[in-house]
Amino acid sequence: MQRFVRGFKKGPELPISSDYDDEFKPKRPRRSTSNMVRRSFLVAGMLIFLGFVIYMVVGGQGNLRNQRNQGSPRSQRSQKSQRAQKNQGYQGYQGDSTLYKAQSEKSSGSSDFPAIQSGLTEMASDSDPMPDTVHYFDMKNYEGSAVDKSNDQRVLLLIPLRNGEKVLPLMFRNMMNMTYNHDLVDVAFLVSDCSKGDKTLETLSKYTKALQQQTLLPLLEKKHKRVVGSGVFGSSDMYEKYLPEDYKERVRKAFSPPYHDQYAKPFHNIEIFQKDFGQVIGQGFSDRHDVKIQGIRRKLMGRARNWLLSAALKPYHSWVYWRDADIETSPGDILQFMMKFAGDFDVVVPNVWRPLPTFLGNEQPYDLNSWIESDAAISLAHSLDEDDVIVEGYAEYPTWRAHLAYIRDPQGNPDEIVDLDGVGGVSILAKAQVFRNGANFPAFTFMNHAETEAFGKMVKRMGFRVGGLPHYTIWHIYEPSQDDLQEISKLERKKRRFGSSK
């Protein structure tokens, strides 16, 4: 273009700063090159030094702060949860250290208790503050009631474990699924009598750490991918193909996002107890040793539950929730739902069923230990020895009781509740008051029962009410029996031979 403009002579590219401009711009002082380099290094050095100083000051303070707070680790929590804790009406924590120390040497490490002001100030004749080692609780503050807006009731979640390594991922997912405020839930595990080579304790510790650091979900997902991707395990996992589709869909949905907003929130306190009771060897079995073993087994389980309860129960718990580790699905708001009945009932259990392969009928009652007493059973008990334990489902003990499991109606009103006498231990929600009155899971024959059913009887004897929800169901995992596995392998062979699944 320029060629066609006459008279306008454009030279080669104009320089960025021309002499013409320089005349009017304020002149910058000229710097020598070495000077500039020297200066920039100086400035950099100063910055480094400054940064170091600031860092040391801030870091050092942080260290001091942490050392002073070694005794009250609660204060290391994030600001958000601290605010949340304040809203719960606690005056402030005075915690002894619950840091893990060498196993043989421990202080009487009680976890943090609420400050003492409440309840005693009007009594106090002197105005000295209550020392750290003294705790006061008014049990009237810890009576269980239904959940309302200002709910601050603490729940103790108790889970006995034995050789439960395989179900731990499932159990933790269920724990995270619970929508009850995790900050009000204390969890306690008892690991007992695991067989050699079982890694329940290690896996449990790994998962609880991850849970409290909010890294459990990625850990479980990674494990799941690894497990699923590694190929065939053997025929025992084939049964999953035969479970009803709608059930599998429900399970998938229960454990996939979107999760509720409390999902990954850490729990208030987790305690892991270890206690081995040793094998109990019965003496003098008759031919019906199978039934007799049941009684011994239930007494041992009762003993384990009592150890866990007595070690974990604190004065400030309002509710205690016993939970088996091998529940597959249960509603996330199960706690709030069952607490609704607090006005009339002191112990509440849901119905417990399990899925079955399609060729066996899709579903089946699982827990037969929740029942209503019958006259036939009472007269049966009178005819038995002091030490005989009646177990449900055996021909030797025809009890003719009405079982909660069998009165279920899948379309029924989930709010319906019936009075029970015996309860099963899969999922028991009880007011802590019941345990404070002394009820526990007898490890001896109590009214011809042991463990949870004897607990139900004992609780009623003390004047409390036990309720069961026939139409509110939680699902236990399905573990195929030998017969089931044989049937499955038969069907598999047929499929391969004839090419179709029917």
Added chain:
Amino acid sequence: MLPLKYRRLPRLFRSGPVNFIVVIGALVILGFYLLSTDTTSKANSPYKYRKVDNDPFDFAQAPGDHITHYDLNKLTSTSDSLKHKERVLILTPMAKFHQGYWDNLLKLSYPRDLLELGFILPRTKEGDEALRSLEKVVKRVQNPKSKTPKFSGVTILRQDTDAVESQAEKDRHAFKAQKKRRSQMATARNSLLFTTLGPFTSWVLWLDADVVESPTSLIEDLTAHNKAILAANCWQRFYDDEKKENSIRPYDYNNWVESDEGLRIASQLDDDEIIVEGYADMATFRPLMAHFYDANGDPNVEMQLDGVGGTCLLVKSEVHRDGAMFPNFPFYHLIETEGFSKMAKRLGYEVFGLPNYLVYHYNE
């Protein structure tokens, strides 16, 4: 424009010293962050922990709070309690505060850092007064500024259920009132026990609030017998008007051995009725440990019992952990402490008493 020789520098540096400094500064900060160790860098982390190498279960890496591990297999209760540093939980249902009780407690020779105290008070006016007095003395001892050795922990509970109103001596012991009163005592004991029993407790010593005198080596003496349940003999000092001298008499009649007559009476009772010791209405003819005291006898003599009282009772924690509690309902026609010993026997434990080892009850 930069002189020619600086054109070899990257463009960022060419545009002026400011950018140069910013980049170097950023690198410095990054370097600090990466190179600093774990204990200094994460000052703001909510969880701090130290690595411990020889920890097979990796528990020491647990965050400082929220997770604790207890190995209950390591809990022992032996005849050498001091040597094994076994912790004792002293539990006292307290309706009325007696200074003599507290003074006696402070005189015990067992190291205080191995002792933990638990109290439960009823929901009455009397309970309020007792609480006030108790709080005063507890604060004095546990005051962090004072030099007195401290108990490892003190827990004070207020019962949630209402208690029987009158605790005056004559009213307490009226036969009809016994069942209700003892049922409430049982509930109080259970509430206190199961909420204070922790993972560290080896022994539980039940000591009534009106036991005002005992040997200072009480705990060492009782644990030395290494019995699951052991009751001391509770008597009472009084001034004998007839003989015009100080004397002693039996007080706690709840320590007994079962008799045929007692069993016979029990078999004839309704399910809801209980047998209580020491009432003419229901003569059981049971041998009472209170009457077996021999002033010249060996204080270490043991006798096997069937029923116990709660005035001075030492129990191994595993007995309670297994589930033995104080039934507040008729249990084999027994209740509270006597029901407890029956329950412990059902669980397979043996019950003993020391007839010649005295502790003294307050004299109203």
